[in-house]
Amino acid sequence: MAPDVWNIHPFLLLPLGLSVSFSFWYACWGTAxxxxxxxxxxxxxxILSIVGVIILILLRDKTNGGASDVREMSAPKTTISTPQVQVPMRDIATxxxxxxxxxxxxxxFSFGLPSGSNVWYFTVMILSPLASLWVIRRGPAQDWLSLFLQRKALEEQMKVDELKKKHQIR
Structure with a gap:
């Protein structure tokens, strides 16, 4: 099984990417x-940070059958084991x-408190990383969609089992 390096749920990655991109945009724009x-x-x-988020999305190991499994399939005698530092995606996002x-x-601290309409942007700039950190550190909790799909799959499996029992009895 592939290591938990790129295993991050897409529903977590999208708001994280958006908050990082927006906050980074505002920080860069304000500083500039x-x-x-x-x-x-x-x-x-x-734009560079958005490209980075897109690269992270494309590099994710969606099926746990990516390059890590190819490396595991090759014979140990023919592979050269090089030390690799693997940083979990949660740590990178943190x-x-x-x-x-x-x-x-x-x-x-450099430019003082914002005034006028900039207060809203600054509030979002502070709250979006805090919200992302809170979501990241909650752990691998299942979202409502995956629970719903699991329940539907279980119901379908129960229907199939009932049909099999009916046909075996007759």
Whole structure:
């Protein structure tokens, strides 16, 4: 079985990616505007973060039958074991959110409290990494959709078993 490096639920990855991208965009845009640079810096860096999220989505091992199983299938004598450091996806996401909180604190302490409509953006910038951290650290809880699908599959299996029993009795 593949290690839990890229095993993160898609329903968790999408809000995480969106919150990271939005917070990173606002942090970059605010810093760029405060330093006197153009707004393109604040747009280019989040595009890179969105590309990073897309790469993470594409690299996920969806079926647990990816490159890790190919490595396990090859004979031990022919493989060269190289030490690899595997960081769980949850730790990477946690570090990203902590970095976003640090950037928000930097903007707060460098430029003071926001005023006017910027208060909403700054609140989202603080709350989105905190919400992502809370969801990440809750653990691998099952969402309602997977529980619903499991229940439906169990009901279908019970119907099939009942039909088999009826046909065996006759």
């Amino acid at each position: 505007k405060a330093k006197g640079y153009g707004g393109w810096v604040g747009i280019a860096l989040p 570090l990203l959110n902590i970095a976003l909180l640090i950037s928000a604190a930097y903007l707060l």
